[in-house]
Amino acid sequence: MRCAVVLAWMAVLLAGTAQAAEAPQKGAPPTNEKPAPAYAGEDTCAVCHDDQATTIAASPHRVLSEAARPEALRGCEACHGPGASHAEEAGAVFDGMRTFGAKTPPAERTGPCLACHGGASKLHDFRTGEHALAGVACTDCHRVHASAEKLLARPQPQLCYGCHLDIKAKFALPEHHKVPEGVIGCLDCHDPHGNRRFALMRGSEARERCERCHADLQGPYVFEHAGLFVEGCERCHDPHGSVNRHLLVRQQVAQLCYECHTVTPSDHVQPSFRDCTRCHTAIHGSNFNPLFLER
Amino acid sequence: MRIGGWVLTGLVVALAAAVARADEPTDAPKPAPPPYRYDGLVTAGYRNVDIDGSRDKYREDYNLRSGGRLFAVELTGRATDQDAEWVDRFHLEVDTPHDEPVSHFLLTASDARRYELRASWVRSKYFYEVPQLWEEPVPGDVRLDDLHDFDTTRSDGVVDLRVRLTDTATLIAGYRLYQRHGDSVTTVFVPGGDTFLVRAPIDSDTNVGRLAGEFEALGASFLVQQDSRHVARALDRNGPAGLPAAGVDPTDPSTLLQETVHQDETIDAPTTTARFRRPIGERGEVTGAYVYQHAELDAEQTSFLNATRDNPAVPQVDRSRGNASASLDTQVADLTGSWRLTDRVGLHLSYRYDEQQQDGDLAQLGTGGVLVLDTAAHVRINRVTGEVEAQPRDDLRVRAGLRWAQRNAGVSTATRSLVTDAIGGVADVRYRPWQRLSLFGRYESAHIDDPYVSAGAPLAAPPLPQRDIALTFVNRGSAGFRLQAASWAQLHYTFLADSRTNSSFAGRSRAYGNQLALALDPLDGLSCYFAYSFRSLANEADIYTAPTYDVINSIQSGDENVVQANVTYAFGLWKQRWTTGADFLYVASRQKLAPKLEPGPGTHTFHDLDRVDGGVFVSLLHPWLEPSLEFRMVNYEQPRMARNDYRATIILAKVTKRWGR
Numbered sequence: 001m002r003c004a005v006v007l008a009w010m011a012v013l014l015a016g017t018a019q020a021a022e023a024p025q026k027g028a029p030p031t032n033e034k035p036a037p038a039y040a041g042e043d044t045c046a047v048c049h050d051d052q053a054t055t056i057a058a059s060p061h062r063v064l065s066e067a068a069r070p071e072a073l074r075g076c077e078a079c080h081g082p083g084a085s086h087a088e089e090a091g092a093v094f095d096g097m098r099t100f101g102a103k104t105p106p107a108e109r110t111g112p113c114l115a116c117h118g119g120a121s122k123l124h125d126f127r128t129g130e131h132a133l134a135g136v137a138c139t140d141c142h143r144v145h146a147s148a149e150k151l152l153a154r155p156q157p158q159l160c161y162g163c164h165l166d167i168k169a170k171f172a173l174p175e176h177h178k179v180p181e182g183v184i185g186c187l188d189c190h191d192p193h194g195n196r197r198f199a200l201m202r203g204s205e206a207r208e209r210c211e212r213c214h215a216d217l218q219g220p221y222v223f224e225h226a227g228l229f230v231e232g233c234e235r236c237h238d239p240h241g242s243v244n245r246h247l248l249v250r251q252q253v254a255q256l257c258y259e260c261h262t263v264t265p266s267d268h269v270q271p272s273f274r275d276c277t278r279c280h281t282a283i284h285g286s287n288f289n290p291l292f293l294e295r
Numbered sequence: 296m297r298i299g300g301w302v303l304t305g306l307v308v309a310l311a312a313a314v315a316r317a318d319e320p321t322d323a324p325k326p327a328p329p330p331y332r333y334d335g336l337v338t339a340g341y342r343n344v345d346i347d348g349s350r351d352k353y354r355e356d357y358n359l360r361s362g363g364r365l366f367a368v369e370l371t372g373r374a375t376d377q378d379a380e381w382v383d384r385f386h387l388e389v390d391t392p393h394d395e396p397v398s399h400f401l402l403t404a405s406d407a408r409r410y411e412l413r414a415s416w417v418r419s420k421y422f423y424e425v426p427q428l429w430e431e432p433v434p435g436d437v438r439l440d441d442l443h444d445f446d447t448t449r450s451d452g453v454v455d456l457r458v459r460l461t462d463t464a465t466l467i468a469g470y471r472l473y474q475r476h477g478d479s480v481t482t483v484f485v486p487g488g489d490t491f492l493v494r495a496p497i498d499s500d501t502n503v504g505r506l507a508g509e510f511e512a513l514g515a516s517f518l519v520q521q522d523s524r525h526v527a528r529a530l531d532r533n534g535p536a537g538l539p540a541a542g543v544d545p546t547d548p549s550t551l552l553q554e555t556v557h558q559d560e561t562i563d564a565p566t567t568t569a570r571f572r573r574p575i576g577e578r579g580e581v582t583g584a585y586v587y588q589h590a591e592l593d594a595e596q597t598s599f600l601n602a603t604r605d606n607p608a609v610p611q612v613d614r615s616r617g618n619a620s621a622s623l624d625t626q627v628a629d630l631t632g633s634w635r636l637t638d639r640v641g642l643h644l645s646y647r648y649d650e651q652q653q654d655g656d657l658a659q660l661g662t663g664g665v666l667v668l669d670t671a672a673h674v675r676i677n678r679v680t681g682e683v684e685a686q687p688r689d690d691l692r693v694r695a696g697l698r699w700a701q702r703n704a705g706v707s708t709a710t711r712s713l714v715t716d717a718i719g720g721v722a723d724v725r726y727r728p729w730q731r732l733s734l735f736g737r738y739e740s741a742h743i744d745d746p747y748v749s750a751g752a753p754l755a756a757p758p759l760p761q762r763d764i765a766l767t768f769v770n771r772g773s774a775g776f777r778l779q780a781a782s783w784a785q786l787h788y789t790f791l792a793d794s795r796t797n798s799s800f801a802g803r804s805r806a807y808g809n810q811l812a813l814a815l816d817p818l819d820g821l822s823c824y825f826a827y828s829f830r831s832l833a834n835e836a837d838i839y840t841a842p843t844y845d846v847i848n849s850i851q852s853g854d855e856n857v858v859q860a861n862v863t864y865a866f867g868l869w870k871q872r873w874t875t876g877a878d879f880l881y882v883a884s885r886q887k888l889a890p891k892l893e894p895g896p897g898t899h900t901f902h903d904l905d906r907v908d909g910g911v912f913v914s915l916l917h918p919w920l921e922p923s924l925e926f927r928m929v930n931y932e933q934p935r936m937a938r939n940d941y942r943a944t945i946i947l948a949k950v951t952k953r954w955g956r
Binding site for chain 1: 356373377384386390396397399403405407408417419425428441442443449451463465473475481482483484490497499501509511516517518526528530532543556558560562570571572574580582584590592594596617619620621622623625629631633643645647651653655656657659668670672674680682684686689692694704706708723725730735747749750751752755759760761762764765787789791800802808810811812826828830834836838839840841842844849851855857859880882884886888890892893900902904906931
């Protein structure tokens with residue numbers, strides 16, 4: 001029922017925004033105070049920028065050369081802006097152009113990319129995602145002139161390590177997800193293009209993102225482990241890396257269990273009880289035993 | 296293995312054909328350009344590995360073995376006339392296909408105007424049989440190590456195809472395969488007896504199909520996606536099957552004569568996803584998503600147990616047959632609005648609803664009687680966030696936000712339902728006072744009221760309290776800088792601090808760390824990277840242990856130091872191009888643990904380790920062949936658990952042959 005209300009709210013908002021978008025913009029500033037900059041065409045650009053023209057012709061962005069595209073969205077000027085005056089002055093002026101250098105604000109470097117790619121579903125939330133809010137632009141990770149896979153500046157995880165040094169160090173610990181070995185990548189768990197979840201996590205709140213690969217442990221179970229069901233896998237595991245076995249947040253299993261469970265049977269005193277999972281083997285959930293003594 | 300062999304054979308044949316085609320004489324009467332330009336490589340060689348010390352621990356960590364190896368095969372084709380071909384570019388890649396810890400197979404093909412295909416298959420091996428887990432021997436214990444060992448292989452396959460139907464519509468089809476197969480040793484607790492070792496082969500296959508469409512309508516862009524996931528698992532147990540018939544407690548006379556369990560489980564989980572994004576004028580946009588998944592589990596188990604017990608009242612033989620089923624409904628809805636209030640100020644508001652509702656039932660008939668149980672669990676979370684970002688100056692960006700969440704959770708077998716509120720804030724500042732220097736700082740905080748609790752026993756002697764299972768007051772901060780000292784030198788420093796506490800059980804988890812990275816490219820062809828990371832950890836909580844249930848301070852505290860460095864240098868010598876380099880990794884961890892769970896003097900135990908992994912290589916980049924030699928040494932030490940130590944010396948000689956570019 002609550003979800004139906006949410007859906008109804010979304011539908012109303014969608015309809016409302018559709019109307020709002022079609023309505024004329026009140027109070028829009030007067031335009032045409034000075035003539036719009038002119039376009040030079042990509043052949044003109046190639047006269048001086050031969051290297052870039054060659055590399056982009058071999059990249060997926062060669063589609064920008066299609067003659068059917070409008071002038072403002074064609075060739076080099078689709079991203080760099082109108083370059084007629086730049087060409088006429090032999091590169092001395094950059095009137096109205098974008099250079100995508102480090103001095104250009106991130107939003108300005110991202111804008112031209114989203115003009116074409118903003119409709120792709122994976123970029124729906126980019127503007128409100130953690131990367132964009134932290135000042136990361138598309139061109140920090142992608143090289144638009146290149147032809148590498150996904151146009152990445154460097155392959156992952158090296159690309160991500162460039163900023164996330166602490167995570168790189170955790171993957172160097174003896175117990176780690178096999179990211180350095182290439183079995184999985186950062187993008188299998190994180191969505192760098194943005195969403196409203198903590199750490200740009202993919203999937204729903206609890207364990208769904210882990211169970212995607214760890215299907216041998218996937219629920220539902222008849223008997224759920226409450227800590228796992230409510231708090232998720234990260235209550236007990238450190239996903240990046242750890243010195244503790246099985247990426248646990250404690251080296252001694254009993255120490256970890258006792259932090260939540262104050263009640264243990266009074267006969268649990270032998271040394272063998274220091275490892276709770278020695279008997280409670282189905283600690284991720286069970287279908288046949290409420291005490292998790294078997295799966 | 297067989298699939299890998301076929302793929303490899305196919306690749307080699309394709310590579311040979313491609314090379315033969317590429318090498319066709321160019322002075323033919325009508326020299327029509329070939330449809331594709333190819334480049335590729337093959338790398339093969341021999342690895343020699345010498346292990347001194349614990350082979351099991353080495354196998355867990357590295358598992359690189361001696362022998363001849365095919366290390367890599369790559370083939371890339373680019374269409375000469377991209378408009379004339381249906382495949383602009385394709386790329387085949389195979390890494391270490393045979394009997395290696397990780398094998399990769401990748402195929403990509405695309406036409407930038409029409410479609411994009413990506414298929415990959417990764418096989419990885421996992422081994423775990425730790426020789427020594429505890430610092431001191433425990434009198435009366437059969438084994439000191441973890442009783443759960445495994446030797447398994449994972450296979451993950453991905454196929455994704457994106458077809459561009461029109462300028463505003465894309466069709467997406469995908470397939471995923473997740474397999475885990477292998478052997479494991481686990482334990483079974485026998486009522487009235489002891490805990491025994493049994494064999495438990497692992498056999499899990501998951502297939503996921505996906506069909507989706509992206510399109511634009513009503514001025515908005517949409518994604519509609521349907522996934523279907525099927526999991527099939529066989530969870531058998533066989534004992535003793537060559538393992539000791541006696542239990543892990545030598546004082547217990549019971550023995551396991553036979554255990555045979557066969558358990559089949561299937562899960563079907565279709566998922567429907569819808570997303571939209573709608574720009575509002577020049578300054579705003581609304582995005583939303585809705586996800587619904589219904590997962591249905593069916594499980595069937597037959598078991599036979601024959602064990603002598605130390606409690607004669609329990610029958611020696613136990614047979615049972617049971618059926619279990621469970622369903623889980625997951626719904627996620629979110630809606631985000633974003634507005635640029637002015638050119639320098641933006642506002643973001645979002646709402647998210649997340650619900651999981653689970654029901655389960657079990658019907659089991661055994662020697663001891665009939666067991667029928669129903670269970671239920673739910674988690675519902677409402678979350679609202681609001682953030683303002685502003686750029687008061689060109690070189691300064693600030694951001695501040697508030698987050699509120701309410702969670703309603705309950706598990707029928709655990710405790711009562713609870714409603715939990717969490718409120719938090721985040722602030723972020725980025726300042727670029729100089730073109731070469733960027734400074735940043737970030738702080739976030741969260742406070743949780745009425746967290747989920749596990750059950751207590753107020754009538755026990757002494758009374759045992761219920762326990763929060765969350766650290767309710769969270770503070771995280773980070774700050775640092777990035778300095779581009781010269782075009783060839785960059786320095787990056789970050790300080791991290793993380794504090795989580797819960798005063799109700801003296802729970803505390805504190806960590807702080809310093810990370811420093813230096814990247815240098817002082818000469819043409821020479822690049823150096825150095826990184827140092829230090830992390831200090833302190834985790835504490837009050838715990839209760841049987842039989843006296845006195846309050847004990849549980850501790851895991853210590854520090855971790857990680858040093859990583861690598862140097863590569865490309866140079867010319869004897870009219871040839873060469874490349875050489877070295878890499879170095881040092882990890883040191885010192886951890887203090889309490890309480891000490893095994894007998895012996897002292898109140899603490901320790902978990903310390905040191906690992907050094909260093910290698911050097913030299914390669915000759917000759918136009919015909921590229922021979923390369925690599926020497927690597929790994930030294931792993933656990934000062935207080937020496938049975939885990941090993942030293943591995945690895946020598947690798949390989950040759951690469953390239954074609955094309």
